[in-house]
Amino acid sequence: MQEFHDALFPTAISFGATGGPERKVEIVQLTSGREARNLRLRHSRRRYDVGTGLRALADLYAVLAFFEARRGSLHPFRFRDPFDMKSCLPDQAITPLDQPLGTPEGEPAAFQLAKTYGTGEASYVRPIRKIVAGSVRCAVDGVELREDRFAVDPATGLLTLADPVAPGAALTAGFEFHVPVRFDAEHLSLSLTAFKAGQIPSIPLIEVSL
Known part of the structure; x- marks a missing residue:
């Protein structure tokens, strides 16, 4: 397991994130027509997209610097879940x-x-x-x-x-608590939309188990 970076993703950007818990359930259709359902993981795993939290060009640069410092998806970090913290x-x-x-x-x-x-x-x-x-x-x-x-x-x-x-x-x-996550992408797709404004359409994060 790679070293955990005890760094907090910018909270102003995380406030506008979307996402939530994910459950892995294996569902098998039986010949009787009924279903057999099996919970594959004991704990839920949270996924987020923080691209929706960008409001200004400064936010874009903050995410870029944070992504580079974490070496992309290599090192997990702290994230403030705007819905459950x-x-x-x-x-x-x-x-x-x-x-x-x-x-x-x-x-x-x-x-x-x-x-x-x-x-x-x-x-x-x-x-x-x-x-x-x-x-x-x-x-x-x-x-x-x-x-x-x-x-x-x-x-x-x-x-x-x-x-x-x-x-x-x-x-x-x-x-109060944070969620340990990592970037769930190998690259960031940055663009400038206007003077002093930019966007990153999608910045996926995924919870990691520690």
Whole structure:
């Protein structure tokens, strides 16, 4: 796996992106007329096109410089999903009660930050790896912890508690996050449309698994 570049794609451009999650489902038509469906990948994979986010010639140059610095599709990087970037709804404020924490990993107790979609047995739990530094709030049984009582690795999304917690305690957290992506194209097709204006019709990005 190539080195991950801890660089954030220009947020002003990502705000105008289009895209969302993709699911790989294998569908087989049976002789009975029914379908057999198999989920090929456990987690969804997000695709975006940020060409729609360009507004000025400066945006074109910013994308060009970012593309070259990443060596095209070689190195993945951080992307701010304009539709899904918080533990809560995009228009709400983060709280320490937003999401339940995952299963402990290692000693002292470490928890993988995650976001749950849906409710009940059909819910989907998405591991969150690329955290926005300083955005995490954490609570035990509804009581928010001070920042010095936990630590978060923004590169892996692992949260480590400074103190042990009682078995069965409700651990929750709120946070802001990025999506690890890479360019899904070998070249950029740049054009100048007018004085101080340009466009790149398509700039595809695809989520990578880390």
